[in-house]
Amino acid sequence: MANKFYITTAIPYVNATPHVGHALEFVQADTVARIHRLLGDETCLLSGGDENALKNVQAAEKAGIPLQEFIDKNSELFKQLAQQLHVQFDIFQKGSDQEHHYSASQKLWKLCEHDIYKKSYEGLYCVGCEQYYTKDELNENGECFEHPGKKLELVKEENYFFKLSSYQQQLIDLISSDTIKIVPETKKNEMLSFLKQPLQDISISRSNERAKNWGVPIPGDDTQRMYVWFDALNIYQSGIGFGWDETSYKKWWPADVHVIGKGIARFHAIYWPAFLLSAGLSLPKTILVHGYFTVDGQKMSKTVGNIVDPTALISKYGAESLRYYFLKELPTFADGDFSERRFKELYNADLANGLGNLTSRVAKLSGTVTYGKNTTTFKDVFKDEYKKMIDEFQLNDALGFVWEKIKICDKLINDKEPWRLSEPDRTPILIDAVQQIQTIAILLQPFLPETAERILTQFAGPTIASLPPLFPRLP
RNA sequence: GCCAGGGUAGCUCAGCGGUAGAGCACACGCUUCAUAAGCGUGGAGUCGUGGGUCCGACCCCCACUCCUGGCACCA
Numbered sequence: 001m002a003n004k005f006y007i008t009t010a011i012p013y014v015n016a017t018p019h020v021g022h023a024l025e026f027v028q029a030d031t032v033a034r035i036h037r038l039l040g041d042e043t044c045l046l047s048g049g050d051e052n053a054l055k056n057v058q059a060a061e062k063a064g065i066p067l068q069e070f071i072d073k074n075s076e077l078f079k080q081l082a083q084q085l086h087v088q089f090d091i092f093q094k095g096s097d098q099e100h101h102y103s104a105s106q107k108l109w110k111l112c113e114h115d116i117y118k119k120s121y122e123g124l125y126c127v128g129c130e131q132y133y134t135k136d137e138l139n140e141n142g143e144c145f146e147h148p149g150k151k152l153e154l155v156k157e158e159n160y161f162f163k164l165s166s167y168q169q170q171l172i173d174l175i176s177s178d179t180i181k182i183v184p185e186t187k188k189n190e191m192l193s194f195l196k197q198p199l200q201d202i203s204i205s206r207s208n209e210r211a212k213n214w215g216v217p218i219p220g221d222d223t224q225r226m227y228v229w230f231d232a233l234n235i236y237q238s239g240i241g242f243g244w245d246e247t248s249y250k251k252w253w254p255a256d257v258h259v260i261g262k263g264i265a266r267f268h269a270i271y272w273p274a275f276l277l278s279a280g281l282s283l284p285k286t287i288l289v290h291g292y293f294t295v296d297g298q299k300m301s302k303t304v305g306n307i308v309d310p311t312a313l314i315s316k317y318g319a320e321s322l323r324y325y326f327l328k329e330l331p332t333f334a335d336g337d338f339s340e341r342r343f344k345e346l347y348n349a350d351l352a353n354g355l356g357n358l359t360s361r362v363a364k365l366s367g368t369v370t371y372g373k374n375t376t377t378f379k380d381v382f383k384d385e386y387k388k389m390i391d392e393f394q395l396n397d398a399l400g401f402v403w404e405k406i407k408i409c410d411k412l413i414n415d416k417e418p419w420r421l422s423e424p425d426r427t428p429i430l431i432d433a434v435q436q437i438q439t440i441a442i443l444l445q446p447f448l449p450e451t452a453e454r455i456l457t458q459f460a461g462p463t464i465a466s467l468p469p470l471f472p473r474l475p
Numbered sequence: 476g477c478c479a480g481g482g483u484a485g486c487u488c489a490g491c492g493g494u495a496g497a498g499c500a501c502a503c504g505c506u507u508c509a510u511a512a513g514c515g516u517g518g519a520g521u522c523g524u525g526g527g528u529c530c531g532a533c534c535c536c537c538a539c540u541c542c543u544g545g546c547a548c549c550a
Contacts, residue, residue: 010550050550164547186480190545193478202548232550264550271548329487335543342486342499349499353512361509400498410513419508469510 005036007257009047010264011095011235014074015059018081019300020293020338021261023310024326028290028395029259030087031327034446035390038378044252047082048093048235049075052215053228054206067214071096081310085319086449093239095232104238105216105231111279115163121203125155160205160224167274168199174273180283182269183393184333187262187289191269202271204230233272236284254282265289288393291335308338320451321347321471327447328399344474351471354406355440359455362409362437363466365418366430371461374438381442395447402443409436434459 009029012022026047033045050056051071060070075094082089095101109116172195174180175188182188205224215225234242236255241248260268265287273283292299295306313322325343328350330336382390389398413433418426441455451470458467 013550053550186544189479194546196478197546200547204548227548228550229548261550262544265545266547267550331488337487345486345499348510352510357510357512359509361513363509365508403498407514413508414506414514417506417508466509471510473510473512 003036003041004252004256005033005041005043006240006252006255007033007036007043007045008236008255008259009045010258010260011048011050011093011232012078013053013055014049014051014071014078015053015055017074018078018310020295020308020310020313021300022078023081023085023322024293024330025259025261025290026082026087027085027323027326028288028332029257030082030085031323031395031446032257032259032288032393033088034449035382038445039382040379044090044240045088046091046093046236046239047078047089048091048239049078049095050228050232050235051075051095052226052231054211054214057212057214068096084311084314085323091239093235095235097238100244101231101235101238102216104243105226105234106219107243108234108237108275108279109219109226109230111281112162112275115166115278116160116204117163118158119161119201120156121159121161122154122156125153157207157210159203159207159227160218161201162204162230162275162278164201164271164274165199167277168195170277171195171270171273174283175269180269180273181286182265183286183288187265187269187287187333191265194266195270199270202229203227229267229271230275233267233275236272237281255284257286257288258284259288259290262289262291289333291330291333293330293336293338296337296339313343317343317347317474318471320448321351323448324351324399327395330396332393332395347471347474350403352469352473354403355444355451356469356471358406358410359437359458359470360466361413362430362433363458363464365413365426366434366464367466369427369430369434370463371431371434371459373461374435376439376442378442378445381439386443398443399447402440402447405436405440405443409433409440412436434461434464 007029009025012018029045029047033043036043049071056071057067060067063070065073071094075092079089079092081087082092093101172192175182175191175195182191204227205218206227208223208225211225213225215227216231218224218226236258237249237253238244240252242253243249258268268284268287276283293308294300295308298306300307310322321343325338325346329342329346386398386401389395389401412429416429418429418433421429437455437459441452441459444455445452454470458464
């Protein structure tokens with residue numbers, strides 16, 4: 001029986017349109033998912049929308065659009081982005097889905113109830129933002145940046161708290177033993193160092209008033225709604241049937257990999273396992289923490305106004321080349337810079353001059369040769385260094401490995417000069433080159449699925465046609 | 476402030492106690508099947524600063540400096 005493989009992206013806020021960071025994460029998760037599909041694992045890739053956050057409510061009001069409509073529209077943009085990037089989500093679970101997500105989250109709440117208690121919470125509340133702030137989020141006058149001059153109110157409210165403190169030692173053990181494996185190691189160490197301090201219990205609800213009656217109601221208390229962490233993380237479970245389709249849930253849970261950005265590592269490595277421990281449920285196996293993009297060396301931010309819209313890039317350069325940039329230019333776990341100049345450099349060097357040109361020259365040379373069928377599969381090529389790199393999630397290195405093969409094939413053609421030879425002598429050389437290209441395409445399948453498919457189709461034989469460039473050179 | 480990680484060619488980075496490496500970019504040569512693509516050769520770096528250990532340090536130790544990240548309710 002096939003192994004199952006369940007992988008998730010983080011669940012983005014849908015209060016704004018997607019940026020390149022989301023695109024990066026989608027592509028990374030998709031590539032890992034595709035590797036498992038190609039290996040024959042029964043694979044599920046889940047994403048979703050965190051639609052219950054207060055930020056969404058505020059953003060909708062600001063935009064003057066009814067909340068549900070606003071959320072549906074924005075969620076749709078994330079789904080579209082995925083589609084444009086050839087990212088195959090098997091499930092996109094919406095947080096506002098009452099039938100599946102609400103019931104799932106209420107079920108989780110009930111399972112955790114023995115660790116939930118009510119306590120009054122006191123904080124600085126900005127009426128303008130309708131949000132609590134901590135002191136270090138405020139300016140030197142103790143006012144929020146959105147509403148300078150407006151005094152914050154000290155507001156007291158009763159909320160439900162989760163006994164995170166009870167799970168401190170268990171979490172330390174689980175993380176240091178890699179039972180919950182946090183990749184890369186530096187993030188694992190950060191989590192462990194965080195766990196050295198005493199853990200405080202965390203608030204997991206807010207009043208209806210503060211929540212504007214939006215979000216998942218607390219079972220048995222209609223004055224409160226769940227607070228983001230608790231219900232958003234649970235999308236990983238609600239999407240696959242938790243609380244509404246136990247067969248499906250049992251089949252997929254626990255997650256094999258959660259792919260997340262470095263900013264939310266703690267919620268996934270500490271809060272989420274604690275909730276699951278409390279509920280008596282299985283824990284995710286691996287948490288893959290990727291870095292962030294800077295843009296031309298600067299942090300991406302709304303105030304700087306340098307948010308890069310992936311959709312525009314896709315229509316300008318194509319999804320496959322963007323996938324390549326994400327997967328090759330960034331070491332999987334480090335921050336990387338996004339610059340159009342660098343993008344073009346990499347595109348021309350690797351895609352146009354490298355892969356694209358190689359297929360063109362071999363296709364042209366092979367015009368009259370007839371080839372046998374190639375039966376190589378991804379399983380056949382998934383071995384040695386390539387496998388090792390992928391097992392360690394060093395996707396950029398795996399692509400480097402493929403590009404070495406492209407170089408070898410180019411060199412072979414240069415050395416043997418088949419264009420000088422006549423029919424009988426050139427044939428074995430070209431058969432060799434074509435096989436090498438087929439192998440290259442197979443290795444590329446998880447990374448550049450459409451490109452790999454095009455190459456495999458073009459080189460399937462029995463004769464090979466010359467086609468327009470896969471990646472036209474950019475000026 | 477505390478705790479990590481890092482400062483190596485124009486850029487991104489690898490490396491190791493024993494005469495500095497890769498890819499991209501750049502220059503030149505060969506070649507023409509190919510997307511002015513390919514192959515080859517080359518220039519380029521006082522390996523953050525100052526000390527120390529050692530026959531010998533980019534690699535070990537100390538100090539300093541700069542950068543990045545983490546330090547709880549921010550997806």
